[in-house]
Amino acid sequence: MIKVKVSLQPIVSKINLPTVLKTAILPGDSTERLFIATQVGEIFYIGNGTIRTFIDIRPQIIKLGTSEQGVSSSGYDERGLLGLAFHPEFYYNGLFYLHYSVAGTQGPGALSEPFKPNPCDPRTLKLRWTNRETQYDHIDTIEEWGLQTNGSPQKRRTLLNIRRPFFNHNGVNSLNFSPETGNLVLTTGDGGSGYDPFNLSQDDMEIAGKIIEIDVAKNTFINNPPVVTRFNELPVPIQETLTVIAKGVRNIPGISFQRFYNQYIKYVGNVGQDLVESIFSFVQYKPIPVTQLIQASLMKPTPDLEGIINFGWRGWEGAFPTSFIRRCTTNPALDEKTIAYFNEAIISSVKRIHPITSYYHKDPRPDKFGGTALTGVQAYMGNEIPNLTGSVVFTDLATESQPIRGGLAFTRVSADCKLNDYSVIETDYNFGSVSAYYVTLGTNLDQTRLYLGVYRSMKVTDLNQGTVYEIVP
Template sequence: MIKVKVSLRPIVSKLNLPTVLKTAILPGDSKEALFIATQVGEIFYIREGVIRTFLDIRPRIVKLGNSEPGVSPGGYDERGLLGLAFHPEFYYNGLFYLHYSVAGTQGPAALSEPFRPNPCDPRTLNLRWINRETQYDHIDTVEEWILPSNGQPEKRRTLLNLRRPFFNHNGVNSLNFSPETGKLVLTTGDGGSGYDPFNLSQNDMEIAGKIIEIDVVKNTFIQNPPVVTQFNELPVPIQETLTVIAKGVRNIPGISFQRFYNQYIKYVGNVGQVVVESIFSFVQNKTIPVTQLVQAFLMKSETDQEGFINFGWRAWEGAFPTATIMGCSANPTFDEKTIAYYNEAITTSVKRIQPITNYFHKDPRPGKFGGTALTGVQAYMGNGIPALTGSVVFTDLALKEESQSPARGVLAYTRIRTDCKLNDFNVIQTDYNFGSQSAYYVSLGTNLDQTRLYLGVYGSMNVTDFNQGTVFEIIP
C-alpha cells in the first residue's frame, strides 16, 4: 500500500471532548453545516466559519469522571453524549436523535472489582449479571428530538432506555441512519468492564453487544419506555420497531456506509481487549426481527442464524482467540498469551466473520504501530486525496510506544481485498505540529457524500479536563 501524507487544518479549538463529527443541512438552508457533539452534552454547528450552539443538554448528562470501583478516579469516562443522527428528511421534518447517559442514574456497577477470566476457574467463565435493578452503573437513553421551524430544539419521545452494567463500552458516534433501509442504527458495546464478564455479546436476549436497527417511522405511542437490559423486557410495540443486524460486539465507534454500485458496504470497527483492533465489512447480511428472537427464547428454540453477522466477541478478538496475558517479568516481549475462553472460541469459530484488517497493540514491523483503541472508521469517497479514494480511513486513540510522550494519535487506512482475505494497512503521515501538548485522536467524521474527513483531537484522557479539544479537516 502506498504512503500517504496529509495536512490537518484546524477548524475550531478549545472545545470539550468531541464525540460526533458530521454534517447536515439545516431546514431552510442551502449549505451543509458541520455538527460537533461533545461528551459533556453540547452540540455546536459551524457554517461558513462561524460556530453556533445548536443544543446544550449538559444538565441531562450523568456526572462524568466518577467511574468504577478499581478504576483510578480523575476523569477518564466513556459515558456522556455519545450519539447524534439526523433523520434523512431532517431538512423537511427537523427530526434528529440523541444517545446519552442520563443524569442521576449512577449505580454501584455490576461487579465490585475488575474482572479477569481465569481459564482454570469455571466460576470466572460462567458469571451471571444478577440483581440488575440495583447492580448496574447507569442508564443510557435514545431519544427523538425536533427542530421546529421557528424555535429551539425540543424532545419529542424516548425510543429506548437501557440499563448498563459498567461505565465503559457504551459506543461512541453510536447513532447513524442507514441509507439502505432508512432506519436508525444503534451501535453500542457489550456493557463494559473487560472481557465481557457475563457474555452479553453472544446472548440473543441481551441488548448489549449488538448492532440494532430502529424503525423510527413506526410510532409505538409509548412516550417513556421501561428501563431494560433484555429484548424480552420491552413492550411488544417497541419490540416490533427493532431488528438486530449483528452480535459479538465489544465496543463500536460508529458505522460507515460506502455505496458500491446499487448496494452498500458497511464498515465497523470492534475495539480490542489486549492483542488487536479490528475492522469488519459486510454487504449482504441477514437481520433478525427482535420479535422473532423473543419468540424463539419463549419457545426455548434456536433462531436460524445462517448469514447473520457475528463478530465473534467475547471468544474472538478480531482474527484471534481472546487471550489473557501471563506476564514474563524477565522479558515482556515474551509475555505468554493464554486463550481465555477456549470452548467458546471453538463453538463460535465458524459462526463469525473475519475482519478486513487487524492492527496490533504491539507491532515491531517497520512502518507499523502499536495501537491503544480504535476511535473512528470512515469510508472516503473524495478525490481531494487521490491515494485514499475508495479506501477506509481509521483512527487510533494513541500510539502504544512506551517512550512516546506526549501522547499522539494515529491516522491510517486500508482497503477491501477482492478475495476478502485480511488486508494490510498503512499509517497516514500528518504534518501538524502539536508541540508539547498531548493529542489523543478521539473521533473521525465525514460530510454527507464522504468527500471530506474531519478529525477530533483532545489534549487529555480525562473528560473532566475541559476545553482541550480541536476539530481538524484532513486535507491534501
C-alpha cells in the same frame, strides 16, 4: 500499499471532548454545516466561520469522571453524549436523534471488583448479571428530537432506555441512519468491564453487544419506555420497531456505509482487548426482527440465527482467540498468552466473520504503529486525496509515541475478501509538546471530506482541550 501524507486544517479549538462529527443542512438553510457533539453534552455547528450552539443538554448528562460508586476518579470516562444522527429528511422534518447517559442514574456497578477470566476456575467463565435493577452503573437513553417552528430543538419522544452494567463500552458515534433501509442504526458495546464477564455480546436476548436497527417511522405511542437490558423486557410495540443486524460486538465507534454500484458495503470497527484492533466489512446480511428473535428463543434456548452477522467477541478478538497476557516469571522479556475462553472460541469459530484488517497494540514493523483503541472508521469517496479514494480510513486513540499522538491509517477491501494490510497516513501537523489523542473521525454527507477530533487529555474533566480538524491534501 501507497504512502499517503495529509495536512490537518484546524476548524475550531478549545472545545470539550468531541464524540461525533457530522454535517447536515438546517431547514431553510442552503449550506451544509459541520455539527460537533461533545461528550459533556453540547452540540455546536459551524456557520459562516463562527461556532454556534445547536443544543446544550449538559444538565441531562450523568456526572462524568467522578469517583462516585465505582467509577475511577481519574477523570477518564466513556459515558456522556455518545450519539447524534440527523433524519434523512432532516431538512424537511427537522428530526434528529440523541444517545446519552442520563443524569442522576449512577449505580454501584454490576461487579464489586475488576474481572479477569481464569480458565482454571469455571465460575469466572459462567458469571451471570444478577439483581440488575440495583446492580448496574448507569442508564443510557435514545431520544427523538425535533426543531420547532422558531428553530429551537425540543425532545419529542424516548425510543429506548437501556440499563448498563459498567461505565465503559457504551459505543461512540453510536447513531447513524442506514441509506439502505432508512432506519436508525444503534451500535451498542458489550456493557463494559473487560472480557465481557457475562457474555452479553453473544446472548441473543441481550441488547448489549449488538448492532440494532430502529424503524423510527413507526410510532409506538409509548412516551416513557421501561428501563431494560434484554429485548424480551420491552413492550411489544417497541419490539416491533427493532431488528438485530449483528452481535459479538465488544465496543464500536459507529457504522459507515459505502455505496458500491447498487449496494452498500458496511464498515464496522471492533475495539480490542489486549492484542488487536479490528475492522470488519459486510454487504449481505439478514436482519432478524426482535419479535422473531424472542419467538425463536422460546422454542430453543440458543437458536441458530441464519444471516445475522457475528463479530465473534467474546471468544474472538478480531482474528485471534481472546487471550489475556501476563509477564513470564521465568523470562520477564517475554509475555505469556493464555486463551481466555477456549471453548467459546471453538464454538464460534465458524459462525463469525473475519476482519478485513487488524492493527496491533505492539507492532515491530517500521511502517506500522502500535495502537491503543480504535476511535473512528469512515469510508472516503472524495477525490482531493486521490490515494484514499474508495478506501476506509480509521483512527486510533494513542500510538506508541512520545509525546502521545493518535494514529491515522487506511485500508481497502481485498478482492478475495481475505485479511488485508493497512497503511499509516502521515500528517505534517505540529502539535508541539502536548499530547494529541485522536478521539473521533467524521465525514460530510457525500463522504468527500474527513474531520478529525483531537483532545489533549484522556480526562473528560479536563475541559476545553479539544480541536476539530479537516483532513486535507
